[in-house]
Amino acid sequence: MDIREIARRARVSTATVSRAINRVxxxxxxxxxxxxxxxxxxxxxxxxxxRALVLGRSRIFGLVVSEITxxxxxxxxxxxxxxxxENNYEILLTSxxxxxxxxESAVRxxxxxxxxxxxxxxxxxxxxxxxxxxxxKVPLVFVDVGPDVPGVANIRINYLSGIRQAVQHLxxxxxxxxxxxAGPQHLKSAIARRDAFKTSMTEIGLSADLIVVxxxxxxxxxxxxxxxxxxSNPPTAVLCSNDMTAIGxxxxxxxxxxxxxxxxxxxxxxxxxxxxxxxxxxxxVQMSQHELAKIAFRALxxxxxxxxxxxxxxxxxxxxxxxxxxxxLAPGDNVSGGPARPNRNSSRKNSLVSR
Amino acid sequence: MDIREIARRARVSTATVSRAINRVxxxxxxxxxxxxxxxxxxxxxxxxxxRALVLGRSRIFGLVVSEITxxxxxxxxxxxxxxxxENNYEILLTSxxxxxxxxESAVRxxxxxxxxxxxxxxxxxxxxxxxxxxxxKVPLVFVDVGPDVPGVANIRINYLSGIRQAVQHLxxxxxxxxxxxAGPQHLKSAIARRDAFKTSMTEIGLSADLIVVxxxxxxxxxxxxxxxxxxSNPPTAVLCSNDMTAIGxxxxxxxxxxxxxxxxxxxxxxxxxxxxxxxxxxxxVQMSQHELAKIAFRALxxxxxxxxxxxxxxxxxxxxxxxxxxxxLAPGDNVSGGPARPNRNSSRKNSLVSR
DNA sequence: CGACCGCGGGAAAACGTTTACACACCCGCT
DNA sequence: AGCGGGTGTGTAAACGTTTTCCCGCGGTCG
Numbered sequence: 001m002d003i004r005e006i007a008r009r010a011r012v013s014t015a016t017v018s019r020a021i022n023r024v025x026x027x028x029x030x031x032x033x034x035x036x037x038x039x040x041x042x043x044x045x046x047x048x049x050x051r052a053l054v055l056g057r058s059r060i061f062g063l064v065v066s067e068i069t070x071x072x073x074x075x076x077x078x079x080x081x082x083x084x085x086e087n088n089y090e091i092l093l094t095s096x097x098x099x100x101x102x103x104e105s106a107v108r109x110x111x112x113x114x115x116x117x118x119x120x121x122x123x124x125x126x127x128x129x130x131x132x133x134x135x136x137k138v139p140l141v142f143v144d145v146g147p148d149v150p151g152v153a154n155i156r157i158n159y160l161s162g163i164r165q166a167v168q169h170l171x172x173x174x175x176x177x178x179x180x181x182a183g184p185q186h187l188k189s190a191i192a193r194r195d196a197f198k199t200s201m202t203e204i205g206l207s208a209d210l211i212v213v214x215x216x217x218x219x220x221x222x223x224x225x226x227x228x229x230x231x232s233n234p235p236t237a238v239l240c241s242n243d244m245t246a247i248g249x250x251x252x253x254x255x256x257x258x259x260x261x262x263x264x265x266x267x268x269x270x271x272x273x274x275x276x277x278x279x280x281x282x283x284x285v286q287m288s289q290h291e292l293a294k295i296a297f298r299a300l301x302x303x304x305x306x307x308x309x310x311x312x313x314x315x316x317x318x319x320x321x322x323x324x325x326x327x328x329l330a331p332g333d334n335v336s337g338g339p340a341r342p343n344r345n346s347s348r349k350n351s352l353v354s355r
Numbered sequence: 356m357d358i359r360e361i362a363r364r365a366r367v368s369t370a371t372v373s374r375a376i377n378r379v380x381x382x383x384x385x386x387x388x389x390x391x392x393x394x395x396x397x398x399x400x401x402x403x404x405x406r407a408l409v410l411g412r413s414r415i416f417g418l419v420v421s422e423i424t425x426x427x428x429x430x431x432x433x434x435x436x437x438x439x440x441e442n443n444y445e446i447l448l449t450s451x452x453x454x455x456x457x458x459e460s461a462v463r464x465x466x467x468x469x470x471x472x473x474x475x476x477x478x479x480x481x482x483x484x485x486x487x488x489x490x491x492k493v494p495l496v497f498v499d500v501g502p503d504v505p506g507v508a509n510i511r512i513n514y515l516s517g518i519r520q521a522v523q524h525l526x527x528x529x530x531x532x533x534x535x536x537a538g539p540q541h542l543k544s545a546i547a548r549r550d551a552f553k554t555s556m557t558e559i560g561l562s563a564d565l566i567v568v569x570x571x572x573x574x575x576x577x578x579x580x581x582x583x584x585x586x587s588n589p590p591t592a593v594l595c596s597n598d599m600t601a602i603g604x605x606x607x608x609x610x611x612x613x614x615x616x617x618x619x620x621x622x623x624x625x626x627x628x629x630x631x632x633x634x635x636x637x638x639x640v641q642m643s644q645h646e647l648a649k650i651a652f653r654a655l656x657x658x659x660x661x662x663x664x665x666x667x668x669x670x671x672x673x674x675x676x677x678x679x680x681x682x683x684l685a686p687g688d689n690v691s692g693g694p695a696r697p698n699r700n701s702s703r704k705n706s707l708v709s710r
Numbered sequence: 711c712g713a714c715c716g717c718g719g720g721a722a723a724a725c726g727t728t729t730a731c732a733c734a735c736c737c738g739c740t
Numbered sequence: 741a742g743c744g745g746g747t748g749t750g751t752a753a754a755c756g757t758t759t760t761c762c763c764g765c766g767g768t769c770g
Contacts, residue, residue, distance in 0.1 A: 002726055013750045018728060026748065043490070048467045049404040049413065050726035053755045058404065068433045069628065074423045077432075078450060081423075085449075085460055090468065093448055094440075095433060105440055112403045113445065135398070218632060247632055254634045273424065274629060277573060277602055279609045357756055368720045373758060381718060405756035408725045 001044055010038045021046060052114070060090045061300055062110040062118035064103075064129075067095045071244075071272040072289065076121055079293035087301065089116075096122065103129045111136060117300035121292065123189045139303035141296050144189050153299040153313040155292065157189070159196040162285035162319025163239070166267045167200035169283075169321055170237045174330040175265060179210035179235035181224040181245050190216070193241045193269060210235050214245045221248020229256060236264065236330045243268035243275050246282055250326070261328035271322060280325035287319045356399055365393045376401060407469070415445045416655055417465040417473035419458075422450045426599075426627040427644065431476055434648035442656065444471075451477065462487050472496070472655035476647065478544045494658035496651050499544050508654040508668040510647065512544070514551040517640035517674025518594070521622045522555035524638075524676055525592045529685040530620060534565035534590035536579040536600050545571070548596045548624060565590050569600045576603020584611060591619065591685045598623035598630050601637055605681070616683035626677060635680035642674045 007014045012031055019027045020035040038044075052058045063080055065073045077093065084091045092115060094106035107129045110118060117139035120129075133140055134152065141153040170178050180197045183190030194211065201208035212227055214220030221240060225248065228235055240246040246268030250260055258264050260280060268275060268284035275282035295315045302313075362369045367386055374382045375390035393399075407413045418435055420428045432448065439446045447470055449461035465473060465488070472494035475485075488495055489507065496508040525533050535552045538545030549566065556563035567582055569575030576595060580603065583590055595601040601623030605615055613619050615635060623630060623639035630637035650670045657668075 003728095004726080014727080015729075015750060015752095016748090019749090022728085028748070031749085045463065045466045047408075047469060047726050049407045049469065050755085051728075052404045053402075053408060053726080053757090054728050056755075068423075068429045068436075071426075071429075071628075074426075074429050077448075078423045081448065081450065085457070085464070090447060090464065092445060093432075093436065095436065102440070108400065109440070109445065111400045114402060114404065244632075251632075251634050273426075274632065277599075277606075277629065278632075279606050279634065358758095359756080369757080370720060370722095370759075371718090374719090377758085383718070386719085402756050405725090406758075408727090408756080409758045411725075 001042055002047070003044075006035065006038050006042065006044055009042075010034045057116055057304075058090075058114045059088060060092050060113055060115045061297070062092045062094065062106075062115040064094050064096060064106060064118065064120045064122055066122040066124060067097050068093075071274050072242075072270055073121075075273070075289040076293045079290050080119070080297055083294065083297040087297075096124075098124065107132050110138075116304050117141070119296040119300060121296060123187055139300055141299040141303075143292065143296070144192075153303065153315065155295055155299070155315045155317055157192070157287065158316055158318045159189075159192050160199060162269075162287070162321055163193065163196040164200040164203075165321035166239055166283075166285050167197065167206075168204065169323070170239070170265060170267065170327065171204055171206065173237075173265065173327060175235075175237040176206060176330070177210065177233065177235040178206065178237045178239060179212070179228050180208070181221060181228075181238060181240045181249065182211055182213040183216040183241035183245070185213060187216075190241055197239060214241065214248070216242050216244060218244050218248035218251065221245035222252040223248075225249040225252045229253075229258075237267070237327070238264065239267045239269075241269055243270045243272050243282065243284055246284065246326075247274070247278060250278060250282070261326050263331060265327040265330070267321075267327060269319075275324070278326075283324045283326045284322060285319050286322045287317065291317055356397055357402070358399075361390065361393050361397065361399055364397075365389045412471055412659070413445075413469045414443060415447050415468055415470045416652075417447045417449065417461075417470040419449050419451060419461060419473065419475045419477055421477040421479060422452050423448075426629050427597075427625055428476075430628070430644040431648045434645050435474070435652055438649065438652040442652075451479075453479065465493070466491060471659050474651040474655055476651060478542055494655055496654040496658075498647065498651070499547075508658065508670065510650055510654070510670045510672055512547075512642065513671055513673045514544075514547050515554060517624070517642070517676055518548065518551040519555040519558075520676035521594055521638075521640050522552065522561075523559065524678070525594070525620060525622065525682065526559055526561065528592075528620065528682060530590075530592040531561060531685070532565065532588065532590040533561065533592045533594060534567070534583050535563070536576060536583075536593060536595045536604065537566055537568040538571040538596035538600070540568060542571075545596055552594060569596065569603070571597045571599060573599050573603035573606065576600035577607040578603075580604040580607045584608075584613075592622070592682070593619065594622045594624075596624055598625045598627050598637065598639055601639065601681075602629070602633060605633060605637070616681050618686060620682040620685070622676075622682060624674075630679070633681075638679045638681045639677060640674050641677045642672065646672055 003014050003017050007017045010017065012035060016027060016031060017035050020032040061084065065076060068074060068077065081091055092110060092113060096103040096106060115138065118133055119141045121143050123144065141155065143155045144157050167178065180194065182194045185191060198208040212224045214224040221244065225238065238249055240249060246266050249266050253260055253264050260266055266282065268282045271284045271286035275284050295317060299313060299315060358369050358372050362372045365372065367390065371382060371386055372390050375387040416439065420431060423429060423432065436446055447465060447468060451458045451461060470493065473488055474496045476498050478499065496510065498510045499512050522533065533556065535549065537549045540546060553563040567579045569579040576599065580593065583593065593604055595604060601621050604621050608615055608619050615621055621637065623637050626639045626641035630639050650672060654668060654670060
């Protein structure tokens with residue numbers, strides 16, 4: 001069933017059918033109604049491939065993430081998808097599981113399907129695929145790590161804003177020995193977080209020498225905390241480069257019978273959903289996946305609408321602390337009476353029994 | 356840059372280029388090499404839309420899930436995607452966030468893109484979209500809930516196998532008061548799990564009357580457990596209809612200062628990744644998302660390869676218990692010496708400090 | 711030595727749209 | 741009454757492939 005069939009039955013030309021379907025205003029309402037009637041009766045749906053072929057636009061965006069099973073990404077995918085359907089786009093999802101072959105095939109697939117743009121929302125070093133796509137003049141948007149070249153949009157993440165809030169929050173709770181568990185040092189984003197920690201500490205006169213590196217996974221957090229805990233003068237608070245690391249710290253603390261937050265304050269980074277389900281719920285620096293996806297999508301949409309090829313667009317995403325229940329006054333510090341901590345601005349979705 | 360450009364430069368016809376690219380064996384190796392040379396030089400990639408148009412096959416599968424942010428689904432998506440790239444397919448992902456409008460638009464999108472098949476891996480009542488797709492003779496595969504009609508494949512889940520293992524595991528640990536926290540009773544899958552629990556209990560002579568219904572979310576688990584805990588003779592073990600419920604139970608138990616597993620044994624259902632990150636790691640009934648996605652993909656592939664339209668295909672997925680650390684001997688039961696529990700067959704990815 | 715057969719390659723049609731261009735028709739003006 | 745312009749519809753080309761059909765060539769067999 002194609003447009004010609006519709007044309008025949010409505011006794012008009014294919015041109016008119018096409019125009020009616022696309023709501024071109026000049027077509028006689030009478031005819032339009034006749035066309036729509038047939039369309040509805042037959043349950044006709046235009047063939048997107050044919051359309052794409054002549055329009056030269058596929059209405060498909062590529063979306064590259066590191067791995068969907070990493071809890072950071074599902075919400076990005078969800079938001080991106082929502083925006084896609086709203087704008088009549090389709091999304092071609094790829095998770096490079098840090099595998100160069102996967103990236104290569106991803107690029108091939110995207111080019112073959114003639115995507116209108118690609119968002120690379122991965123925290124990694126997928127430099128390889130960039131060149132290939134740039135060469136084809138596909139609109140691109142990167143996060144954090146993108147090359148500073150014309151024609152590709154870039155989302156800068158303001159790590160400092162959130163990390164500074166976290167550090168000052170801990171300092172306000174009388175913590176002075178604050179440790180940082182960093183991420184893999186080949187990731188730009190991990191380095192940026194560590195640097196933000198150093199800056200935040202030194203600017204309030206605390207020393208930032210308690211830094212140990214993890215792997216952005218639970219195991220790394222456990223290992224790193226074991227190391228810290230063995231110190232002669234262990235930290236009373238730990239700030240982590242991401243939430244999985246913080247979960248590792250909490251797990252290890254539990255094994256060592258250290259209660260959180262009384263015995264140890266822990267702060268994560270990312271604000272993945274999981275943090276609401278830990279015991280206790282994790283205080284963390286939010287880097288809104290929702291916002292990130294939104295910015296990325298908008299950037300692509302802009303780019304296809306008015307391709308200002310030579311400008312380089314920079315967007316910014318700020319981070320900010322969300323308070324839950326994994327931080328408290330430093331042990332040994334006794335203030336008299338009153339609630340020890342600032343207002344909680346976290347969305348308290350989970351009806352917790354107060355204790 | 357199109358196939359004609361290649362043809363011109365290689366001084367052959369477009370037919371030959373097409374044949375060379377598609378590795379038709381009859382073409383002269385000499386010519387083929389000439390074609391490939393030009394292809395590589397120019398970085399030519401065939402236009403999939405044009406191809407799909409003439410072939411009548413889009414090489415796209417639809418994948419419908421409930422919501423990607425539900426931790427049950429990311430692994431399904433990942434596996435499905437892996438298989439897709441392996442087989443040169445693309446996937447058109449939709450999460451109906453339980454919203455009828457979303458489902459409708461999902462169907463429209465899939466039909467417009469002319470998907471070759473659709474896997475509906477959602478635990479819900481998306482009956483609406485079924486008819487529309489069936490009418491179009493799109494190959495379908497359902498999980499659990501599909502209508503028993505010819506032409507659509509169905510994946511049956513064997514809930515009983517895993518739940519029976521769980522119940523018997525608990526019974527072996529001397530638990531006799533075993534409660535079940537069910538899921539929303541409008542979901543077929545939730546009902547099936549509850550029934551499997553009843554069957555498993557009665558067949559070993561235990562009474563299955565400690566059933567309270569939750570909502571498959573953490574809050575429901577917390578609420579349900581509060582109810583159970585307030586009983587004059589509370590259960591010593593709780594089996595949950597899904598993992599999020601179990602996490603709620605653990606959280607609530609923590610609030611009530613009940614240690615797991617010493618004071619209470621908890622078993623979940625689904626085996627989402629999250630269960631490895633709880634403290635303690637959750638013993639749960641595995642319903643392999645990986646297998647599920649694999650079966651679904653295979654089923655679709657079968658269907659497009661040899662469309663035996665009238666047969667109805669039934670596949671089965673068995674469930675089975677995976678032991679972690681949230682179950683132990685019933686309190687008050689003292690056996691002398693020896694390890695209290697069976698071998699642990701769980702994959703112990705996380706190097707836990709034994710305690 | 712000629713006819714026939716097999717094999718490989720080319721011309722062109724087909725897939726289902728959109729849209730540039732052409733062409734009726736009607737209305738109002740001179 | 742004739743002409744010009746505006747409005748709305750139709751015809752056909754174009755998008756980039758695959759594939760059918762046909763043709764020419766070389767080899768083999770009678």
